[in-house]
Each structure stands twice: as structure tokens, then as C-alpha cells.
Amino acid sequence: xxxxxxxxxxxxxxxxxxxxxxxxxxxxxxxxxxxxxxxxxxxxxxxxxxxxxxxxxxxxxxxxxxxxxxxxxxxxxxxxxxxxxxxxxxxxxxxxxxxxxxxxxxxxxxxxxxxxxxxxxxxxxxxxxxxxxxxxxxxxxxxxxxxxxxxxxxxxxxxxxxxxxxxxxxxxxxxxxxxxxxxxxxxxxxxxxxxxxxxxxxxxxxxxxxxxxxxxxxxxxxxxxxxxxxxxxxxxxxxxxxxxxxxxxxxxxxxxxxxxxxxxxxxxxxxxxxxxxxxxxxxxxxxxxxxxxxxxxxxxxxxxxxxxxxx
Amino acid sequence: xxxxxxxxxxxxxxxxxxxxxxxxxxxxxxxxxxxxxxxxxxxxxxxxxxxxxxxxxxxxxxxxxxxxxxxxxxxxxxxxxxxxxxxxxxxxxxxxxxxxxxxxxxxxxxxxxxxxxxxxxxxxxxxxxxxxxxxxxxxxxxxxxxxxxxxxxxxxxxxxxxxxxxxxxxxxxxxxxxxxxxxxxxxxxxxxxxxxxxxxxxxxxxxxxxxxxxxxxxxxxxxxxxxxxxxxxxxxxxxxxxxxxxxxxxxxxxxxxxxxxxxxxxxxxxxxxxxxxxxxxxxxxxxxxxxxxxxxxxxxxxxxxxxxxxx
Numbered sequence: 001x002x003x004x005x006x007x008x009x010x011x012x013x014x015x016x017x018x019x020x021x022x023x024x025x026x027x028x029x030x031x032x033x034x035x036x037x038x039x040x041x042x043x044x045x046x047x048x049x050x051x052x053x054x055x056x057x058x059x060x061x062x063x064x065x066x067x068x069x070x071x072x073x074x075x076x077x078x079x080x081x082x083x084x085x086x087x088x089x090x091x092x093x094x095x096x097x098x099x100x101x102x103x104x105x106x107x108x109x110x111x112x113x114x115x116x117x118x119x120x121x122x123x124x125x126x127x128x129x130x131x132x133x134x135x136x137x138x139x140x141x142x143x144x145x146x147x148x149x150x151x152x153x154x155x156x157x158x159x160x161x162x163x164x165x166x167x168x169x170x171x172x173x174x175x176x177x178x179x180x181x182x183x184x185x186x187x188x189x190x191x192x193x194x195x196x197x198x199x200x201x202x203x204x205x206x207x208x209x210x211x212x213x214x215x216x217x218x219x220x221x222x223x224x225x226x227x228x229x230x231x232x233x234x235x236x237x238x239x240x241x242x243x244x245x246x247x248x249x250x251x252x253x254x255x256x257x258x259x260x261x262x263x264x265x266x267x268x269x270x271x272x273x274x275x276x277x278x279x280x281x282x283x284x285x286x287x288x289x290x291x292x293x294x295x296x297x298x299x300x301x302x303x304x305x306x307x308x309x310x311x
Numbered sequence: 312x313x314x315x316x317x318x319x320x321x322x323x324x325x326x327x328x329x330x331x332x333x334x335x336x337x338x339x340x341x342x343x344x345x346x347x348x349x350x351x352x353x354x355x356x357x358x359x360x361x362x363x364x365x366x367x368x369x370x371x372x373x374x375x376x377x378x379x380x381x382x383x384x385x386x387x388x389x390x391x392x393x394x395x396x397x398x399x400x401x402x403x404x405x406x407x408x409x410x411x412x413x414x415x416x417x418x419x420x421x422x423x424x425x426x427x428x429x430x431x432x433x434x435x436x437x438x439x440x441x442x443x444x445x446x447x448x449x450x451x452x453x454x455x456x457x458x459x460x461x462x463x464x465x466x467x468x469x470x471x472x473x474x475x476x477x478x479x480x481x482x483x484x485x486x487x488x489x490x491x492x493x494x495x496x497x498x499x500x501x502x503x504x505x506x507x508x509x510x511x512x513x514x515x516x517x518x519x520x521x522x523x524x525x526x527x528x529x530x531x532x533x534x535x536x537x538x539x540x541x542x543x544x545x546x547x548x549x550x551x552x553x554x555x556x557x558x559x560x561x562x563x564x565x566x567x568x569x570x571x572x573x574x575x576x577x578x579x580x581x582x583x584x585x586x587x588x589x590x591x592x593x594x595x596x597x598x599x600x601x602x603x604x605x606x607x608x609x610x611x612x613x614x615x616x617x618x619x620x621x622x
Contacts, residue, residue, distance in 0.1 A: 022515070025519065153516065154516065155516045155535070156516075163523060166527075193508050195506060197503065197541065200515075201541070203511055204515045206515075207515040208333070208336065210519075211518075212476055215523065216477075224466070230511055
């Protein structure tokens with residue numbers, strides 16, 4: 001029998017959800033952005049939280065990471081405590097799955113530390129208990145790609161039913177994150193509860209095109225299908241200069257553009273070899289002219305999801 | 312330069328549209344069932360229609376085949392006439408794309424006869440002019456698979472934008488056609504014009520699963536995704552014994568079951584090697600007990616679409 005570890009460090013990537021017609025159901029993981037979480041067992045039963053890079057709640061009842069761990073430990077009957085160090089290198093509220101990264105990372109780390117042997121798929125529902133605290137709902141389109149990596153389509157959450165979608169190797173993504181505050185609850189409340197039958201049909205058609213385009217590496221199909229008719233028309237109004245940013249990406253041969261999560265971040269696909277220096281400068285200038293700071297992140301898709309960090 | 316032909320015979324397959332979550336947007340072509348159409352040029356400008364196997368309108372303004380040909384000939388500026396012989400080996404109004412077969416076959420034959428050189432994709436809009444006469448709308452989810460073969464997803468009709476979806480080679484389909492009359496207009500009028508946001512999202516999720524399942528030959532995913540939440544819950548009420556037939560197919564290891572087109576036909580996927588003799592007998596008996604005749608058709612997917620018949 002293996003000796004129990006007393007410390008583990010993991011990385012859980014940021015993620016883009018609501019990928020075009022995949023509103024509430026399709027997300028993908030990002031390379032080079034996410035939570036680094038170190039989890040240690042304790043002699044007592046306390047949960048001690050240390051946050052770096054963001055002002056996170058230190059009350060274990062209000063922190064998504066510890067809520068997720070507690071849900072998992074309740075299931076497996078573990079009554080011990082933990083010290084958890086969450087190093088966040090991106091901003092909560094950006095629309096890049098910050099709470100999912102913390103919840104997934106925490107549960108993944110606990111499973112590793114306690115050597116419980118649950119599969120990543122099995123861990124998703126506990127991560128969702130954390131995610132639910134932050135976002136108020138149980139959508140897994142950030143949690144699932146953060147856990148599994150790549151593109152993940154979610155068919156249902158309880159129990160988790162979803163699948164990874166193949167994608168072209170040379171796909172990269174530009175994340176545009178203007179310094180605008182959008183609350184997930186607000187982004188959700190502006191959506192209608194009823195939609196027209198024709199919009200529902202068009203969304204399904206766009207989804208067919210997006211999945212087929214990704215799996216066959218047909219970039220024209222990806223671009224033409226990356227359209228969300230249910231949420232984006234409402235939510236884009238919350239993001240200043242949305243149309244202008246889209247146009248700049250278009251001019252740089254974007255392979256599809258849309259809102260990341262509930263915003264304010266946006267994402268645009270490109271081919272890996274494309275030089276985006278000029279585009280990045282243009283976008284920064286666009287927001288700078290409006291007195292808004294804007295961060296940019298360029299990366300390939302993270303195909304691995306949550307993983308142990310080698311010291 | 313080639314000599315113009317004065318006669319051509321083509322086959323245009325029957326098709327299943329509204330494939331689960333592909334309501335209005337996804338269809339596939341059937342092997343061994345469809346229209347055989349012989350088209351001849353005439354010295355005069357008349358359109359003479361001969362119908363075999365079904366009672367079709369002989370007025371060229373009211374026959375989908377000649378309406379489609381006229382639309383095409385108007386485009387290319389051809390003012391001559393035709394004799395058209397339509398041999399229909401399946402029943403109009405069955406939910407198997409009878410009007411699409413005639414419209415596609417006619418336009419395909421005219422393009423061949425006049426050696427116009429249009430691509431199949433280009434011919435689709437003229438076929439839709441014929442289809443529109445019969446069904447009252449311009450959905451291409453019968454026309455496109457009938458023309459192109461295989462599974463075709465339709466993103467828009469004018470201009471046509473759609474694509475073929477890969478599918479497992481050993482997929483076969485059982486068509487169940489009870490002798491019940493359902494008018495397309497009635498099947499459409501019972502549908503709501505507004506749907507809930509959550510149903511619209513579920514439909515897109517099911518579509519993601521169906522496309523991914525077909526392209527990766529994942530039968531469990533196909534089966535779990537072949538669910539239409541927008542139209543099927545309403546339309547199945549028009550089909551007597553729908554639930555019982557579904558159960559019989561389930562008991563025979565169906566890989567998904569749903570309504571074909573707007574009914575009354577139903578379809579169920581199976582693996583090619585499966586023996587469906589017992590299932591077919593059970594279904595026939597089920598309807599026989601209710602005093603309803605029921606026809607069954609078992610075939611693989613037709614991957615070729617409209618084609619010239621070798622004499």
C-alpha cells in the first residue's frame with residue numbers, strides 16, 4: 001500500500017465557457033492561466049485558506065475551493081482538516097472560469113492527497129458544489145474542461161454526462177479581458193426565459209457546425225458556426241466596444257469570435273502560427289482611448305486539464 | 312463538345328429528416344426507396360407528367376418535380392419542354408421526403424439532360440422551390456440528403472449552407488410506417504412558436520452529442536443524444552402506439568428512435584448485422600391488433616444521393 005502524502009501541488013487551468021452556440025454546454029481549457037493549488041493535510045479538522053494573487057474569502061463556508069473539498073470529504077467520510085494555498089494568476093469575475101479552477105483544483109488535489117482513486121469524471125460533481133456557491137448555478141461548462149482538458153460538451157450535470165470533442169492541433173486562442181465589471185447574476189438576469197422556436201433551431205444548427213468543424217479541422221465551418229443566438233445578442237451590450245474588438249479580430253483573420261463565459265472577457269480563435277502582435281496593440285489602443293485597461297492572453301488549448309505540478 | 316442527350320433516368324432516394332435534435336436541420340438518405348425519374352426533352356415547350364405508383368398532380372404548376380425543373384430552367388434560360396416519368400416506390404405523406412425525392416430527382420435529371428454543369432449543392436435551391444410547393448416551407452433537411460447522400464446538416468437554405476456528417480459504416484435503419492394520415496401542415500401547427508431557454512439549450516447539447524457520436528462511431532452517444540425536445544413531444548401524440556413501438560425497438564437494442572420527418576413514419580438505428588425479423592413481426596402485430604396496416608423498410612444509409620441509373 002502506498003504511503004499517504006501530506007502535501008500536493010496541482011494546476012487547474014482557466015477555461016472559456018459558453019463557446020458560441022455552446023451556451024451553458026461547451027467549454028475549453030486554456031494553457032498558461034489558472035490556479036496553482038497546494039493542499040496539505042492537518043492534524044486538526046480545521047480548513048485554513050491562504051490566497052495569493054486575489055482577494056478570496058478565507059471563510060471555508062464561503063470559499064469555492066473548500067466548499068468543494070468539504071462536499072468531497074463528506075462523500076468519502078474523511079473528517080480531517082486541510083491547509084490550502086490558492087495562487088491565482090488571473091482575475092475572478094473575468095469570465096474565464098476562476099471559480100471553476102479553484103473548485104476543480106481543490107477537489108482534484110484532495111483526491112490526490114487522500115489517494116481516494118476517484119476518476120476525473122467522478123470528481124466533477126463535487127467541484128460543481130463549489131462552483132455553485134460562486135455562480136449560483138450548476139453548469140459544468142467551465143468545470144468539465146478545467147478538469148478534463150480540451151473542449152468538453154456537457155449534456156447534463158447531475159450525474160455528469162459530457163464528452164471531449166476533438167479539435168485541430170494548430171488552434172490557438174486570444175483572450176481579450178477589458179477591465180469592466182460584469183456580475184454573472186446580472187449577465188444571467190438579462191436573458192429571456194423563452195426564446196423563439198426558430199432561434200432554438202438555429203442554435204442547434206450552429207452547434208452541429210461547430211462540433212463538425214472542430215472534429216474535421218474545418219476552420220471556415222468553425223468560424224461560420226461560432227454564433228450564439230440565445231445569449232450573446234443580450235450580453236454583448238454589457239461589454240464596451242464589443243463590436244469594434246470583433247471587427248479588429250476579423251481583420252486579423254479570426255476563426256470565430258465570441259464572449260467568454262458571461263464576459264467581460266472575449267475570445268477569438270486563430271491559427272497557431274499567426275502573429276497577433278499588431279492585433280494586440282490595436283485592441284489595447286482601442287480600450288486605452290476609452291480609458292479602460294485591457295489585458296490579453298494568447299495560448300493554445302490545454303489538452304490535459306487539472307494536473308499535478310512537478311516540484 | 313458532348314452531344315446533348317434526349318433522355319436520362321435517375322434515382323433520388325427517400326430520406327429521413329428531423330433526425331432527433333436535428334429538427335428542421337438534419338436528415339439522411341435511405342437505400343432502396345425513392346423516386347426513379349426519366350426525363351426526356353420535347354420538340355415543343357410542354358411539360359407532360361406521367362406518374363407511376365402514386366396519384367401525383369399532372370398539372371405542371373402543381374407537381375413538385377415540374378415546379379423544380381421550371382425554376383431551374385428559368386435560371387438557365389432554357390425554354391423547351393419535357394416529358395417526365397415519375398416512378399414512386401413509396402407513399403407520399405409518409406414522412407420520408409417524397410416531395411424532396413421528386414424535386415431533387417427532377418432538377419438533377421434536368422441538369423444532366425441539358426448538361427448544364429451545376430454542382431449538386433447549386434441545384435439544391437431549385438429543388439427547394441419544388442419542395443416548398445408541397446410542404447409550404449423551405450427546409451432543406453430532406454432535399455439536401457436526398458441530393459448529396461449520407462447525413463446532411465443544414466445551416467441555412469437561401470443560399471444553401473450545409474455539410475455532410477460522417478457516420479459509422481455499419482449503421483442501418485428500420486423505417487416503421489403505420490397507415491396513419493398526418494398532414495405536414497397539421498404536424499407543424501401543433502408546435503409552439505416559443506420554447507423555454509432550457510429546452511433550446513438541451514436541444515443544442517443533444518445535437519452536439521449526436522454529431523460527435525456519429526463522427527466517432529460512438530453508438531451509446533448517438534442513442535443518448537437522439538432526442539428532440541422541441542417537436543417530438545408534441546408530434547408523437549399524432550402517431551398511434553408511438554411509445555409501444557419505441558419500447559419494442561429498445562428491447563431489440565435500438566441505437567436511438569424518433570419520428571421521421573413530420574411522421575407518421577418512425578425510424579430506429581441498429582447495427583448492420585442485427586437480425587430484425589422478430590422485431591418487425593412484433594411491430595406488425597402491434598398495429599394489426601389496432602386494425603392499422605404497417606409497412607417496414609430496412610436499409611443501410613445511402614451515401615450517394617441522387618444518381619444516374621444505368622440502363
